[in-house]
Amino acid sequence: MSEFTIYLFSYILLLVFGLVVLRYLVPRDYLKPDKLSPLIASLQALLFFMYGGFPIIYLPLDWPAVIVPPVIHISGVLFLLVGLAVLFYCIFRLGIARSIGRGTPGLRQSGIYRASRNPQAIACGLYVIGFFILWPSWYALGWALLYFVMIHIMVLTEEEHLRQIHGQKYVGYCEKVPRYLGLNSFLR
Numbered sequence: 001m002s003e004f005t006i007y008l009f010s011y012i013l014l015l016v017f018g019l020v021v022l023r024y025l026v027p028r029d030y031l032k033p034d035k036l037s038p039l040i041a042s043l044q045a046l047l048f049f050m051y052g053g054f055p056i057i058y059l060p061l062d063w064p065a066v067i068v069p070p071v072i073h074i075s076g077v078l079f080l081l082v083g084l085a086v087l088f089y090c091i092f093r094l095g096i097a098r099s100i101g102r103g104t105p106g107l108r109q110s111g112i113y114r115a116s117r118n119p120q121a122i123a124c125g126l127y128v129i130g131f132f133i134l135w136p137s138w139y140a141l142g143w144a145l146l147y148f149v150m151i152h153i154m155v156l157t158e159e160e161h162l163r164q165i166h167g168q169k170y171v172g173y174c175e176k177v178p179r180y181l182g183l184n185s186f187l188r
Helices: 003-030 038-058 070-094 119-134 138-166 168-176 183-187
Strands: none
Touching: 003 038, 003 138, 038 138, 070 119, 119 138, 138 168
């Protein structure tokens, strides 16, 4: 089998694993104690650790040697740093337990959550985009696309759960605040 065939097979397996965890196991688990069990939270964490390790395993050996012009390099580094800074801010603001689906469910509507219902997803997306800018390749593009598909699936699952928990309060929040980002986020 060629390297690309192995990459594609692994890519599909990771996507299927993501679908099973995020669209089957997580929603079923949310129905029980109102938060993720340690097993399902661990499977979700494993999914994202596997996703995070994917480029390390499958990018070509000469891949890090990609040289980009300084302005592109700086913009890539900025995407990475802003993404990480916003991610850690969101985790701190929401709480680690709630960030992984284990804390007391509550509807955060203040601060950064007034601009986006999913600022952590956006932050990780900025990181992935920065990664792609710094080391452009078809592999990195595939990795970025996989992130956006998986995170959207996760967001849809969380929205269903939050709608069940908070009812009309969450629906009203969704009407005011965009799922990811919208122009109205910056006009307030």
